Amino acid sequence: MKKHFILWLLTVACMQATAQNHTTLTANQKSILFTQATIHNGRGEVLTAAALGFKNGKITYIGTDTKLPVNDYDTVINCGSKHIYPGFIGMNTQMGLVEIEAVRATIDAGEVGDINPSARSVIAYNTDNKSIATVRCDGVLMCQVVPQRGLVSGQSSVMKMDGWNWEDAAYKIDEGIIIHWPRMMLFNAWWASSPEEQQQRTERQLLQLKNLFDEARAYYMSKGSGNINLDAMCGLFNHSKKLYVEAYSVREIIAAVAFGNSYGVSLVIVGGIESCMVADLLKKHNIPVIIKGTHTLPATDDTDIRATYKLPALLQQAGITYCISVEGFWQVRTLGYQAGQAVAYGITAEEALTAITYTPAKILGIDASCGSLEKGKDATLFISEGDALDMRTNKISWAFIAGKPVDLDNVQKQLYRKYLDKFGLHDN
């Protein structure tokens, strides 16, 4: 039953680019069983010499049985020593919203004004953005796409790193409201106003937020209509939306938690560089933290010089739900390595993996179908030659989003091939 056209010639690009021998997969291979793999399930477990199979986009087999259901699958691939990982989930990104940072015409990341709950990132997500095809080659297969700017920036959505258009790529639409908590520490920098002015600004913004939430809740309770900003807020009160609050210092975090609790919304702290100092509070209210990258500088001269590398371990020890993210778009390709960075400073490799797969899915409320390698869940996964959290060994052979093979070619590889050819060089 072999058809002669190939819908997706998987890894053609990779084959040319990396000159390795892969099994060529075709689209009519609707079910695949990978054997002899090291499987990292994203929830802390590692299976060696294991097999994973999927059909119709869902994982149908995962295990180490000696007798494998090979006949149930179109294709069986022996992975050798390769690793299978759940696709990484990039939290708090601008994937698809920005093409070139310095070119204004290519930026759709933040609206004008302070209060924009109605703005939706999902419709600005450009599936043909050139960065999308690059981050896939480092294992990032899903992203939360988040608007920036203002006090209330708008609504985030979860997007697949593949698709013909945004409708096609959307995984969970308008799942959160994004807030940048008013700055509560005083800055001393060329761009900063006087401490008094800074304080006044903070107070003004806090009042703005309070008014918005008071009115939105009243609007929700009274089943109001006709105000699209308040319409967008309603989901917070029936918990169909989460409230993502960017807050860094202890004071900001405490204030945000108190605020979130007073309105009974599901709160997520984004940033949280001092979250380890209010661990009890976060744990008590079961509030997760999205760490904005480990590859960032410590906040002050006095801060432990490796504080940002150690933060995941501190949250892990404190029992706080946390995930690791990389803000931006092209930069999101480093997600795996920013998680890997924390491994040298106190968490295990599997905990680091959880922080970019299962925990993000849990925070996003998509963990029933996504974020880990478990029977019945989406086959959103990739196969790497080596440890995918280490740039030294992360080399991706195949990737699938909900069972659909992902094109691992991109403009960078195309240019690479072009100039290999020009100079008569070869990929090693």
Place this chain on the structure above:
Amino acid sequence: MKTKQALLLLLICKATWAQETFPVNGITDKRHTTYAFTHATIYTDYKTVLTDATLIIQDGIIKAVGNNVQIPAGAVISNTKGKYIYPSFIEPYGDYGVGLLKTIAAEANNENQFLTNTKGAYAWNQAIRAEVNAVNQFASDKTQAESLLKAGFGTICSFNKDGIVRGTACAVLLAPLKSQEVIIKQKAAAGLSFSKGSSSQDYPGSLMGCIALLRQTYLDAQWYAGVKSQTNLSLGAFNEQQNLPQIFDCSNWQNQLRALNIGTEFNKVYILKGNGSEYQNIEAFKKQKPAFILPLTYPKPYDLSNPWDANLASLAEMKAWEMAPANAALLSKAGFDFAFTMDGLKEKTDFIKNIRKAIQHGLSHTDALKALTHTPSQLLQLQNWVGSLNPGMFANFIITSKPVFDKESSIIENWCKGIPTIINQTTKDVRGYYSLKINGANAGQLQITGEPTAYKILVLQDTNKISATFSESFNQYLLSYESKQIPKDAIKLNGYFTDSLKMFSGSGTNALGDLLTWQATFDSSYTNLKTDTVKPDTVNIGNLWYPNMAYGNLQQPQTQNLVFRNATVWTNEAEGILQNADVHINNGKIVAVGKNLNAAGAAVIDATGKHITAGIIDEHSHIAISGDVNECTQAVTSEVRIGDVIDETDINIYRQLSGGVTSSHLLHGSCNPVGGQTQLIKLRWGATANDLKFDAKGSTWPGFIKFALGENVKQSNAGDNARQRYPQTRMGVEQVYVDAFTRARQYENEWKLFNSKKSNQMPRKDLELDALSEILNAKRFITCHSYIQSEINMLMHVADSFNFTVNTFTHILEGYKVADKMKAHGAGASSFSDWWAYKYEVYEAIPYNGKLMHDMGLTVAYNSDDAEMARRLNQEAAKAVKFGGVSEEEALKFVTLNPAKLLHVDKYVGSLKAGKDADIVIWSNNPLSVYARALQTYVDGTCYFDEATDARKREALKTERARLTAKMLEAKGRGEKTQKVTLGVHVLQGCMGVDNH
């Protein structure tokens, strides 16, 4: 001596003549009264004290001083028994009476101003104001003078504190006289700074630009001295003022050391006015032993009552708060000369308080008085006129109630040029217990306690203690209280005090207006309380750290003799990666690398399971730079030097050591086609700026310069207003280079003609063209910020046409497209591993760039351009393995040996080989792995980072912060004014976005 006295007299006469030219409206009233101050304790100078002595003055001049002085007949005698007389203070760095020159308005908003707006035959740059003479603007001003007289000053050196070259200052007296009568030296000193002040001209836009401009001004002035064809009033004035005392206004100790560097270069001695932070690097000042002018502006304690704010206060700020009052004492102990200034003090009354604080922190009374009198008079060469009390000098002195630095001492009178200013009238001490009688009847006891400036008054009647109001003016006392005696009554008394009888007497009224007479006689039951003398050494302060901030060294680390055994050693040499091998280091060098080394005498470190590599070298860094990375104001700024502005207190030095970095190439930014000269440093954390330089310890380094191409230099991302500076296109960029190198060639030819005596006209030494000429002669090398293939190609063509080679293209993200041409030209490449999409010109950047260029035979490095990434350049190297499959051994060279080669220092660093510098890193794992940590980093065989030491430093930091927090809270509790904690943000970014690095 005689000639100086003659000069003095002449000046006084001149002052008198000046007055005499004025017509008198009324009757002439010339007096030549002699005043005698008797029985006083007189400090004739800071170290000579006479008791029960007499001072005679006449016509504003001291006639005699001593113990056996004849009082001339007809003298007005003032009995100053129990009082103290000192030479009045000298302010060496004031601006009294000198209104700032009107600043010249800048052009309309957003217009570039490339040249000066000063009209006339002056310097090209508006910040060079040598032609300004403060004396021309000086006008005596009674109100201003009064506040200074109150603080004890008599003489002031007044500056026009504006610009880099500030012109001359005049020395004047504060006496309430006409301007003509108080100027004692028209040109007493010359002023310099690193701040362009009110200048509206674009250049200089950075600290290094200010330094370069001053340097060029010295050279221009030297050249001008031999020029007859043109007139430049600024340069002429600058030359004339070279033999005056040179006072260099610096904003901190780092700038003071930068000023000393300039002084060394041009053989100038500067008097350094700083911000009181000299203690932070006393050692560095010891070589040249400059004299200082110290402000007494101490930081306020931080308000740490909110724990989360408290977190944000840096240890550097906390230590600076604690140590600032000890600055003078520490400098004095180290043998430095210094004068005090009021400059920067908001409250003039804080001056004496802050001196007392300095005394509490260990400064002796003698040294304090010296800094207020003797030293400023010496520094300003006024020692024959003011600063001590000797016959023939100005009658400039203060009379105080107690030794001047005592807490309760007050200045009673300040005499300036023989004219008294009464400062505290109620200084007669009438404290005591008195028997009060009204109309002859006992009315209780009058108790006068407290301070003469603020008495506490009680009237005791049996068991009643009644508070009373009491005041005095010209020996007229007023006393009123509610009497509790029967009948109760409101008593209001007026009277006078008779010293010889210690008795008040006078009259008054009761509530009904009945006339009363009263007297109060001294009651012997009163005993005067001893006053507190401000004692030195009563305050403990913490130790100085190097640098004086978090993670500073408590002791400077030393080189070690060590052998690391049984490690995986990445040699970067033909031997490749050695398993189970040893590395022996001693005296800062690598002694041997190999198996089973005989390293007798060396301490053994078991490095089993560890990896050892050469230290990481960051080819493109912007850390540790003070006062702006860019001099953006001109297209060509080859005269500015990063080496002038190294910031040894940047925490990123320490942070990067923790990532295995041992050398960083500090670059000028990328906002102009020819940027500034770069500086290669070694990360010797704790050393002074000059000692961070790569070649500070005997090695050589040829010197580099930053060039830049593309969007940044054509200001594409600098906003809509940045549309004026040439170039605005890549076409213009090429022409800037062609023009610059053509000028440099012509300049070289002028010098050739002059040196071969074919021309008599000595060319003007031009630092901009000197640097370009060095490039033409392969004495200075280029590292060029570059992205797009067209521009890379262009610069190589320009270089070829002028017969030089572009040493390094940095960033070079499209290098892969022209790698063959770069190879043919001989250029190297220093790139990013995987950055792209941050600007249009990096849209075709690919992470395979390193691999392609490497395979084409180029020397390829990966750099950071980013303080964060620099901490893990080993991981960036690993990306060359991921993207394109470069071997691990070669990939590591991208951040070690290859940048060493690009920087022409591979004979010292970059690989592990006997004889090379012991710049090495001990890693916990394969250095290319994300899981590797740098456990130890050595520079010159000295351990500057070590995980265990780092843990100890964190403990020390915690303890020190706790101690200082307690001390600050206590200060707040005592009622000291506090300041809010703010988080200082040092924005250090790289080529991402538009910030021109």
